[in-house]
Amino acid sequence: MLDPHAALPFSAAAHPDARPARRLTWDSREAGPDVAFVALPGERMHGNAFVDAALAAGAPFVLTDLDVPRALKVPEGQAQPALFAWARQERQKNPLVIGITGSAGKTTAKSYAAAALEAHHMPVFNTMPAIACFLVEFGATDRPLVVEMGIDRVGEMAELVDLVRPDIGVVTSIGPAHLEQLGSVENIAREKGGIFQAARGLVGAQAAAFYPPENYPGVESYGFGPVTHTGQDLQVTPAGAQFTYQGVTVELPLAAPVQAEAAVLGLVLAQQAGLPLHRVAHRLAGVSVPAGRYRVHPGRFTVIDDAYNASPLAVRAALDALHAFPGRRISVLGRMLELGPTERELHAEVGHYARERADLTYGVGAFAHELGERAFASVPEMLAALLTEVRDGDVVLVKASRGLSWTPERRAQEGVGLDVVVAALLEARGS
Structure with a gap:
């Protein structure tokens, strides 16, 4: 248990009603009767804006610089340094x-x-x-x-x-x-x-x-x-x-x-x-990796869900794995993010490798033509064509970056976040 009243390596004062917690989170949506909340500065908003919500959810305590019930209160602006100091102590x-x-x-x-x-x-x-x-x-x-x-x-x-x-x-x-x-x-x-x-x-x-x-x-x-x-x-x-x-x-x-x-x-x-x-x-x-990290779904046709994220090195490794399967091998590749001024060249290199390792290549989004012989501007267009094409015995690899900070519309247009393609393939297959 995480006791807010225990001695901590920073200047903090625990409210009398603050209780021990089993877990600690920076995401107020996870706060609850066993999960305390840390109010940290964010890109758009400060975690202090969500302190009331965390308390209403029953958080045993809240690490914050606000004067609120069940607070583990630190000096103004010191919530993040306090959290890191606490982490070093426990580590x-x-x-x-x-x-x-x-x-x-x-x-x-x-x-x-x-x-x-x-x-x-x-x-x-x-x-x-x-x-x-x-x-x-x-x-x-x-x-x-x-x-x-x-x-x-x-x-x-x-x-x-x-x-x-x-x-x-x-x-x-x-x-x-x-x-x-x-x-x-x-x-x-x-x-x-x-x-x-x-x-x-x-x-x-x-x-x-x-x-x-x-x-x-x-x-x-x-x-x-x-x-x-x-x-x-x-x-x-x-x-x-x-x-x-x-x-x-x-x-x-x-x-x-x-x-x-x-x-x-x-x-x-x-x-x-x-x-x-x-x-x-x-x-x-018995190891099971999280969804999107080379998870193989056998069935009428096999789906390789490697859609969590992508870089040139990771895509090549996934294509090598695809190549080891029997049957018709299909690669479905989307944009790789944060590659700087050489991104078109790197996408072209990956697309060339895909054509060597797969029998049929799909590309979607900003670099669709570089990534696949069958190029589509958006995910919905590509998915409609793919679902018409795929048949029993095929092996389909799906891989791209996520673009989680983008809107769903932009993800679909740019060819990232292809977990929706994995879900559609599994549904179409009846599993």
Whole structure:
């Protein structure tokens, strides 16, 4: 329980009616009898505007600079620094914190690492306030923590490392993503490499070349091939992936090479923690990644839901996975965001690769012609054509960026947020 009356590392005063909570949230919509609310500054509005709503929902306490009932009151403008200070205090009580970053595969790696270690792990959101709430909630537990640490600007990793202070830092992959702010792949590698301020470092096979031993001493690699910690005899079929690690056989249903590499990461972490690998392998076989992260839906025709987000590196990996399936392979690709002045060129490169790996390619939105042979201006137009075309035995990959800050109308026009396409395909298939 999170006790607002306990000593905190900042100047705060708890209202007499403030009660302990089980959880802490920065989103007032999640506030309730067991969930306290942190009123933070936002892009459009300050969280103070939602304090009354959180209290009405029964929040046990509210971290705010307002004088309200059940307040954990801090000096004016100090709610966010107070939250971060609280998070650092609680994090120090945990013996093992894993931080995971990368241009692609962070959420998958997080899921497999957490399963291997039986750890608490971050939910979908990975913003600084979300991470801080997670550390406050779970820092003092006796289970390890796995934290996803995504960045989109210079200096952000340093801020995250200061907050999370991971014992082990992991970089899954390096490629063009968030180029509008980060500028180049070299900058991306350098910024993400800041996670290696941790005591130990691990990099995925693809990222290893960006972190040579002479510049990053002590950083080890994992995956398949010429790496420090390698899985053996990888076999990937439509049914899933299988490999061995340290003599232990690992079977991952409906998985692709990206999931297999994430499983190797989990095994490495578990081995270093002294856990029995055969039990770890059993847990890894049951990992279920969140919707939109390479989730395979078999049926009359197979739908690969990889629509949560997209970057050139992630799209190529998804296309490689698609290519391993029998039957007619169809790629449905939408716009990749935050690629800067080279975005048209990068979309064209991905579209060329799609034509090599798929039998039929659809593109939608701003770069539809670059992404697919069948190009559509908007999602509804593309979806109508796709539903007419798809037939039994096909395998359909759906992938694009999300554009969550955009209106539904703009998402449909620009070709992002293709989760609606996944839902329509599954409905049309009768599942």
